Amino acid sequence: MNAEQLYEQLKKTQEPKGFYFNKDLALVMDLLKALLVNKERYGYMSCPCRLAQGDRKKDGDILCPCFYRGPDVTEFGSCYCALYVSRDWNEGRIPHVYVPERRPPEKMW
């Protein structure tokens, strides 16, 4: 599987749920390539913008799409990586803020 194939597959499954790919295609492709790197590295598509521990149980909340994507997109219009966004975010109807880390510190060692 390559990034283009992953893009088509995820677009089909995620958009009906209300999660759209960022319209910045270069950023999206970089992140999808990164997810594939992590799948090769750890055995699962761990979040590219968070440090994985390499233990599927410990990293369970940051397998993409992570546990935090839903509340982040609801509150900010964007996931932490800005991979998945809302339609309003993509169309500039809500401001693009830097999404703070919602993951509890105790989950990171």
Place this chain on the structure above:
Amino acid sequence: MTTPDVKLYTLSTCSHCKSTKNLLNECRVAFHSVDIDLLTGEKRQALIDEVRQLNPNCTFPTIVIDGKVIVGFKENEIRKALGLS
């Protein structure tokens, strides 16, 4: 003005880390960065401990500019710390 001392703790896979490096390159600012996800063993743990000292949340990028810690790709804060705005 003096050259700022800039260090980045990053992940090779992270979009915000890449944006930070791109911004510094555009501003012609030299920096030292370490991709922690590419490290292993004791070196990795030592760098994670270093990040935790600077940023207890251990998130990326963690940026240190002349001793000032900026967490995340916050462009305005970065420019201000570099004396660029």
